Amino acid sequence: MNKLWVPSLIISLGIIIGCYLIASKPLSASSAEPKSKNTAESGVLIDLDGASKFLGLPAEEIQMIISNEKKALETSGVYEGMMLPYITVDRTVYFEKTKLLLWAQQNAEQHTEYSK
Numbered sequence: 001m002n003k004l005w006v007p008s009l010i011i012s013l014g015i016i017i018g019c020y021l022i023a024s025k026p027l028s029a030s031s032a033e034p035k036s037k038n039t040a041e042s043g044v045l046i047d048l049d050g051a052s053k054f055l056g057l058p059a060e061e062i063q064m065i066i067s068n069e070k071k072a073l074e075t076s077g078v079y080e081g082m083m084l085p086y087i088t089v090d091r092t093v094y095f096e097k098t099k100l101l102l103w104a105q106q107n108a109e110q111h112t113e114y115s116k
Contacts, residue, residue, distance in 0.1 A: 044096055044097065045087075045094040045095065045096055045097075046094065046095050046097060047092060047093065047094055047095075048062060048063070048092075048093050048095075050095070051086075051093075051095040051100060054095075054097065054100060055100060055104060061114075062084070064114065064116060065084050065114050066084055066086065066093070068114050068115075069083045069084060081106065081107065081110055081112060082102070082103050082106045082107065083103075084100075084103055085099035085100065085102075085103055
């Protein structure tokens with residue numbers, strides 16, 4: 001039992017020194033932020049092709065949904081449910097990822113049907 005204090009002391013000192021080295025090393029900004037393979041993947045807004053991949057729908061179907069929702073809104077003045085969320089900048093349509101997920105979820109729950 002008297003021989004166990006030396007290995008215990010060595011292990012304890014190793015742990016203390018290791019903790020000190022970890023705590024004293026400054027955290028760099030690059031290691032604090034998660035790295036992504038592509039900066040486009042980390043963006044908040046995605047274009048029509050990105051939304052197509054994100055939702056798993058062809059781009060033509062997304063354009064058809066936008067068109068149908070616009071026609072329904074123009075016809076009745078009110079649109080029941082959540083419309084596909086997007087913004088247009090210089091005729092390019094952009095979508096916000098979390099709003100797309102919310103839109104898909106709500107329309108799936110309501111069994112919304114779109115047709116040409």
